[in-house]
Amino acid sequence: MWKHALNCHRMKPALFSVLCEIKEKTGLSIRGAQEEDPPDPQLMRLDNMLLAEGVSGPEKGGGSAAAAAAAAASGGSSDNSIEHSDYRAKLTQIRQIYHTELEKYEQACNEFTTHVMNLLREQSRTRPISPKEIERMVGIIHRKFSSIQMQLKQSTCEAVMILRSRFLDARRKRRNFSKQATEILNEYFYSHLSNPYPSEEAKEELAKKCSITVSQVSNWFGNKRIRYKKNIGKFQEEANLYAAKTAVTAAHAVAAAVQNNQTNSPTTPNSGSSGSFNLPNSGDMFMNMQSLNGDSYQGSQVGANVQSQVDTLRHVINQTGGYSDGLGGNSLYSPHNLNANGGWQDATTPSSVTSPTEGPGSVHSDTSN
DNA sequence: TGATATGATTGGTC
DNA sequence: GACCAATCATATCA
Numbered sequence: 259m260w261k262h263a264l265n266c267h268r269m270k271p272a273l274f275s276v277l278c279e280i281k282e283k284t285g286l287s288i289r290g291a292q293e294e295d296p297p298d299p300q301l302m303r304l305d306n307m308l309l310a311e312g313v314s315g316p317e318k319g320g321g322s323a324a325a326a327a328a329a330a331a332s333g334g335s336s337d338n339s340i341e342h343s344d345y346r347a348k349l350t351q352i353r354q355i356y357h358t359e360l361e362k363y364e365q366a367c368n369e370f371t372t373h374v375m376n377l378l379r380e381q382s383r384t385r386p387i388s389p390k391e392i393e394r395m396v397g398i399i400h401r402k403f404s405s406i407q408m409q410l411k412q413s414t415c416e417a418v419m420i421l422r423s424r425f426l427d428a429r430r431k432r433r434n435f436s437k438q439a440t441e442i443l444n445e446y447f448y449s450h451l452s453n454p455y456p457s458e459e460a461k462e463e464l465a466k467k468c469s470i471t472v473s474q475v476s477n478w479f480g481n482k483r484i485r486y487k488k489n490i491g492k493f494q495e496e497a498n499l500y501a502a503k504t505a506v507t508a509a510h511a512v513a514a515a516v517q518n519n520q521t522n523s524p525t526t527p528n529s530g531s532s533g534s535f536n537l538p539n540s541g542d543m544f545m546n547m548q549s550l551n552g553d554s555y556q557g558s559q560v561g562a563n564v565q566s567q568v569d570t571l572r573h574v575i576n577q578t579g580g581y582s583d584g585l586g587g588n589s590l591y592s593p594h595n596l597n598a599n600g601g602w603q604d605a606t607t608p609s610s611v612t613s614p615t616e617g618p619g620s621v622h623s624d625t626s627n
Numbered sequence: 628t629g630a631t632a633t634g635a636t637t638g639g640t641c
Numbered sequence: 642g643a644c645c646a647a648t649c650a651t652a653t654c655a
């Protein structure tokens with residue numbers, strides 16, 4: 259693709275036509291030529307860009323800044339080094355072509371200026387030629403050549419942009435996240451199944467844990483929510499897996515907490531309910547803790563978070579006993595219109611049901627789109 | 628090599 | 642600006 263872009267600038271025909279034009283004008287008629295030539299802002303932009311990309315100006319390793327940008331965009335993983343060297347090689351090629359062409363044009367410009375000067379000198383034998391006229395002639399020639407240079411710069415910029423887009427287009431070099439990263443994301447997702455909308459802090463924490471960017475986390479959750487919702491049945495097994503996994507941790511943590519409560523405060527109201535989780539109460543308790551934390555996810559220990567535990571336990575209970583609690587109605591818990599039994603749905607659908615227990619065919623009717 | 632999975636992008640809504 | 646839904650483009654697997 260980039261090769262095509264490189265071939266796009268066909269300067270030579272343009273050069274010849276301009277040369278012919280100037281030659282014609284050197285006959286006698288040089289009227290109508292432009293007199294003023296203020297600094298062209300477009301040319302300045304092109305120059306700046308070529309300089310920034312490392313195409314013009316001193317060589318800095320073939321656009322190291324752009325390569326660094328490419329590295330940053332791709333997450334900075336080491337397996338991109340080959341692509342980066344490829345990028346640099348191609349940029350170097352562009353640079354070489356640019357400089358070769360530029361040199362050619364400068365040479366042609368000088369040669370042609372000399373040629374015109376000689377012509378004028380010859381003409382001066384037959385007619386008087388003022389220095390002003392000579393100066394004007396030279397000005398015309400230089401303007402024509404600089405317009406060609408601008409075309410060259412434009413084409414070079416295009417080639418660089420295409421090259422960059424090719425290497426920076428993340429879709430083209432998509433990498434699957436690591437298994438560990440996917441595990442972490444899935445654990446969070448399924449342990450927050452009633453409200454799988456991580457806060458900004460949670461996203462940052464997840465991003466850090468998974469070595470991905472926050473926007474990648476957002477993308478992942480966006481994809482996950484939509485694909486889960488579309489085909490709950492397909493994800494059932496996965497949901498069970500993660501729910502069970504987290505539930506073990508959760509059960510241990512809750513048991514430990516209960517034991518601790520019993521030890522420290524034998525008269526605690528919750529102590530009597532050990533052995534059968536009273537989820538709504540637990541939920542309230544956890545809600546309070548959640549509000550203390552400001553967020554339901556602490557990142558470093560999946561399952562340590564009590565909110566996650568409630569979600570997980572509820573999910574497991576759902577799997578086994580068809581339990582349906584009223585947690586979804588809690589305003590702290592339902593920024594996205596949770597449905598009655600802890601499922602979630604988009605903000606535009608009023609109150610249809612989404613439950614992990616219901617399987618395919620029971621996906622809530624999403625008519626928002 | 629085709630089917631499927633999956634991360635990213637885009638366009639629209641709120 | 643966050644989110645959803647559709648879609649694209651690539652990775653992975655049978």
